[in-house]
Structures are given as C-alpha cells and as structure tokens.
Amino acid sequence: MDENQLNILFSNGILVDSSIKEIKIADLDGLISTLKNKNINFLDVDTFHELYDGEVVSDSGIEIIKNYGGEISESKPPNWVNYFNDRFNRLKNILMSKDRNGLMSLSNIKNLPQSSDVKTIVIVSSVSISPVKKYTIMDIEDNTGSYKAIITNSNQEILEDQVILLSGRKYNDAIFVKDITFPDIQMKEKVKQDIDDSFVLFLSDIHIGSKLFVDGAFERFIKWINGELPEYSSIAKLVKFIVFNGDLIDGIGVYPDQEKELEIKDLKGQYDRLYEFLDRIPKNIKLILSQGNHDATHIAEPQPKLDKNFAESLYRLKNAVFLSNPYQVNLIVGKSKTSLLSYHGFSITYYANKIPKYSKMDAEDIENIMKIHLKSRHIAPSHGSVQLMPLPRDYLVIDETPDIYATGHIHKTLASIYKGTVLINSSCWQYQTSYQKKYGMVPDVAKIPVVNLRDKSFQILDFLGDKVQIYKKGLKEA
Ligand SMILES: [Fe+2]
Numbered sequence: 001m002d003e004n005q006l007n008i009l010f011s012n013g014i015l016v017d018s019s020i021k022e023i024k025i026a027d028l029d030g031l032i033s034t035l036k037n038k039n040i041n042f043l044d045v046d047t048f049h050e051l052y053d054g055e056v057v058s059d060s061g062i063e064i065i066k067n068y069g070g071e072i073s074e075s076k077p078p079n080w081v082n083y084f085n086d087r088f089n090r091l092k093n094i095l096m097s098k099d100r101n102g103l104m105s106l107s108n109i110k111n112l113p114q115s116s117d118v119k120t121i122v123i124v125s126s127v128s129i130s131p132v133k134k135y136t137i138m139d140i141e142d143n144t145g146s147y148k149a150i151i152t153n154s155n156q157e158i159l160e161d162q163v164i165l166l167s168g169r170k171y172n173d174a175i176f177v178k179d180i181t182f183p184d185i186q187m188k189e190k191v192k193q194d195i196d197d198s199f200v201l202f203l204s205d206i207h208i209g210s211k212l213f214v215d216g217a218f219e220r221f222i223k224w225i226n227g228e229l230p231e232y233s234s235i236a237k238l239v240k241f242i243v244f245n246g247d248l249i250d251g252i253g254v255y256p257d258q259e260k261e262l263e264i265k266d267l268k269g270q271y272d273r274l275y276e277f278l279d280r281i282p283k284n285i286k287l288i289l290s291q292g293n294h295d296a297t298h299i300a301e302p303q304p305k306l307d308k309n310f311a312e313s314l315y316r317l318k319n320a321v322f323l324s325n326p327y328q329v330n331l332i333v334g335k336s337k338t339s340l341l342s343y344h345g346f347s348i349t350y351y352a353n354k355i356p357k358y359s360k361m362d363a364e365d366i367e368n369i370m371k372i373h374l375k376s377r378h379i380a381p382s383h384g385s386v387q388l389m390p391l392p393r394d395y396l397v398i399d400e401t402p403d404i405y406a407t408g409h410i411h412k413t414l415a416s417i418y419k420g421t422v423l424i425n426s427s428c429w430q431y432q433t434s435y436q437k438k439y440g441m442v443p444d445v446a447k448i449p450v451v452n453l454r455d456k457s458f459q460i461l462d463f464l465g466d467k468v469q470i471y472k473k474g475l476k477e478a
C-alpha cells in the first residue's frame with residue numbers, strides 16, 4: 001500500500017494497522033465502501049482478508065514449476081514400462097546436455113570389437129561387489145538391450161536404478177569403466193538478490209493429534225510470528241513464506257498401537273486443530289502445505305494435495321496454497337525468484353537402512369542421502385525406496401536444479417549447502433513416540449530452519465526452551 005492509498009483511507013476515517021502496509025490493493029474504492037457499510041474504522045490484515053475478495057497485488061507470490069494434479073495410474077506392466085521410459089529419457093537428456101560426444105547404444109557396443117573405447121548412458125539394474133577383488137559389477141540396460149559393466153578402481157557410490165553415463169573399454173563382453181558421470185545438479189552461483197531481507201521458514205512433521213505434540217513450543221512459534229516475542233523479532237517481521245512439508249497431522253493407524261498415543265482420534269478433528277493454529281499466523285505470510293505418510297492420502301508417491309474432505313478447515317485459509325508431495329515452485333519476492341523443491345522425505349529412510357554408513361540418520365547422513373537424490377536427479381532413484389504410482393510422467397525426476405531442496409520425515413534438523421543449493425530438513429513438533437523408542441530414534445524437536453531469500457544465507461531457530469534461540473546442531477555453514 002503506498003502513501004497515497006494510506007492517505008485516502010485516513011481521509012475516509014479509517015485507521016490502519018502496520019501489518020496492512022505490506023499489501024497492495026487493486027480496488028481501494030470497493031474496499032472503502034465495504035468498510036463503511038460494515039461500520040469498520042480500523043483495518044488490519046485479518047479484517048482485510050475477511051472482507052475483501054478483490055485482487056490483492058502482493059510483492060510476494062508463488063509460481064508453480066511442478067505439481068502433481070492427482071491423476072491415477074494402475075500398477076500394470078505397460079504402465080511401468082512407460083513410467084521407466086519417461087524417467088530414463090528425461091535423465092538421459094540431462095546427461096546428454098553435459099556430454100553428448102561419441103555416445104553409443106548397448107546394441108552398438110555389443111557389435112564392436114574387443115578393446116574398443118565406448119561411452120553410453122544406461123540405467124543400473126543391479127549392483128554387486130565381487131567377493132575376491134572387490135570390483136563393482138553392474139547389470140546395465142538401455143532402450144536397446146542389457147550388458148555388464150565392471151568398475152575396478154572407484155569409490156563412487158552406485159545405486160540400483162540410477163541413470164548414469166559410463167565411459168571405458170569393452171573387454172570380455174563387459175565394459176571396464178574408467179569414468180562415471182551422474183546427472184547431478186548444476187552449480188548455483190551465490191547471488192545477492194536486489195531485495196530486502198525476506199525469510200522463508202521450514203516446518204514439517206507437526207503431528208497434530210498426537211499426545212506427544214509439543215503444544216507449548218508450537219504456541220511459542222505462533223506468538224513469535226505475530227511479533228509478540230522479543231527474540232529475533234527482526235526475522236519474524238520479514239517472513240514471507242512458511243513451508244509445511246508433510247506429516248501435518250499424526251493420522252490414524254499409521255504405526256502399531258498409535259491409538260494409545262492419540263489425543264484427537266479423527267482426521268478431520270486433527271486438521272481442525274491445525275487450522276486453529278495456522279489461522280493465527282499473519283495473513284500477509286504465504287503458507288505452503290503439502291503432505292506426508294501420516295496425512296489423509298495414499299502413501300504411493302507422488303501424493304496429491306491435501307484432501308478437502310478431511311482438511312476442509314485449512315482450505316478456508318486465504319493465505320494457504322496446497323500442493324502435492326513432491327512439488328517445485330518459485331518463491332517470488334519483488335523481482336527475485338528462488339526455486340524450491342519440496343519433498344516429505346520417505347525415501348531417506350530406505351537409504352539409511354540400505355547403506356550401513358548412513359544408518360545413524362544424523363544430520364550428516366541425511367545430508368549425504370539428500371545429495372544422492374540431487375546427484376541422481378531423482379528423489380527416490382531405487383525402485384522399492386518408496387511406493388510408486390506408475391504415471392506416464394515421473395514426478396520424482398528433478399528436472400530443474402533448485403535453489404533450496406527441503407525435506408522432513410526424519411524428525412531431525414539439517415541446514416547445509418551442496419553445489420550452491422541449500423539443503424533443509426525441518427525437525428518435528430512431536431516428542432519421541434513408543435515406535436521411535438523401540439528403534440532407538442531420538443527426534444530433534446521444535447527447530448525451524450530459516451532461509452533468507454536475499455542471499456540464501458540460513459540459520460536454525462529453536463522454539464523448545466523458554467526463549468527462542470539459535471540452534472547450531474545440524475547447521476553446516478558454507
Ligand atoms: Fe513425521
């Protein structure tokens with residue numbers, strides 16, 4: 001709202017809360033007549049959103065890059081063939097944009113004489129280590145056939161179903177690999193955007209409905225975002241977006257005996273409770289909500305946006321946007337765009353179980369698994385790492401390098417950077433459950449990673465104690 005609009009409101013006897021100054025109003029006359037009709041002479045953001053359905057021109061917004069619309073596909077062989085072809089072709093294109101000289105298909109390689117130099121893009125159908133010499137042996141495939149590849153001197157981590165570019169020499173009906181190229185993300189330069197400090201907060205795994213929900217800490221967060229707490233209030237004032245990355249509610253029947261730990265025993269009631277909190281967040285902040293394995297939807301990925309039948313109350317929030325899991329968007333502030341890839345994180349658990357050195361699931365392990373996703377340009381590269389829906393298009397492929405890659409699900413905190421892309425895992429709002437105790441999982445509770453969209457600098461705020469504090473564990477500075 002500019003000076004002129006403020007003056008017009010004042011001259012019409014309407015006082016304005018400072019929160020409204022952030023909002024630009026297209027139809028000021030319409031708003032004034034509504035306020036006069038209702039005898040309202042004080043305008044704050046909440047009143048504004050209750051009354052005004054006209055066009056709001058805000059300096060922040062969201063541009064959708066990728067969002068699954070909810071189409072369904074049955075688990076039939078032809079659907080799986082189409083699905084894997086789509087994945088292979090898109091990842092192949094990414095690899096070809098790095099190096100397209102001298103590429104050969106596997107059927108061509110089979111016809112070449114022994115000792116020929118070869119280069120090819122393949123999907124890895126199986127990986128094993130030879131017991132004697134510790135070579136890595138791979139079964140590989142492309143659209144023309146299958147073959148074997150052997151790596152004798154690499155400590156590179158190769159995972160099943162990754163799409164990679166191999167170069168080497170044909171020998172004894174196998175490729176002896178000299179070099180491996182992963183699709184990997186592009187290096188993002190550190191750029192200072194020409195905007196004021198503008199923050200995005202990352203929350204996930206709120207698990208509302210659970211008796212173990214950290215009510216007090218979440219209440220502290222709501223007070224803080226409303227400017228009612230002195231600590232780091234300069235950040236609270238400048239928050240433009242809050243990302244809620246799945247497991248918004250605890251759900252029902254997700255793990256054995258969950259019922260005993262539930263405070264609210266119906267899904268709608270759980271979402272209603274969340275609505276009561278989120279409705280208290282200033283309406284000039286955009287809320288981006290997506291779901292996880294505890295929410296009211298199918299578990300196969302991609303997952304569609306929240307189901308209105310259960311989360312009907314949340315859909316009343318005019319500042320909320322509902323997206324699929326995963327999704328990719330541009331966060332827009334002024335003329336700046338920051339690309340965010342958001343994924344609840346189910347496949348992280350699979351890789352922590354599969355790769356012994358990442359089994360502790362501490363911040364470093366999560367970081368390394370998120371790097372596997374980015375290197376593979378796929379958030380669940382190995383078949384079986386998540387339940388999948390074989391859609392004609394694979395939504396789990398990372399087509400565009402994001403500026404921020406955010407996950408949750410692990411109930412741990414991470415803020416780090418890889419090749420210029422900020423990596424976030426956003427803790428949880430639930431104390432240790434009986435299920436977690438059984439498996440020795442100790443959650444990190446009530447931490448909020450914060451990214452400044454001006455320069456992609458990041459920090460973590462801790463809402464668990466009496467005062468909001470900076471949290472250093474899980475923070476890896478660039
Ligand atoms: Fe969770």
Ligand SMILES: [Fe+2]
Pocket residue numbers: 247292293294344408409410
């Ligand atoms: Fe989860």
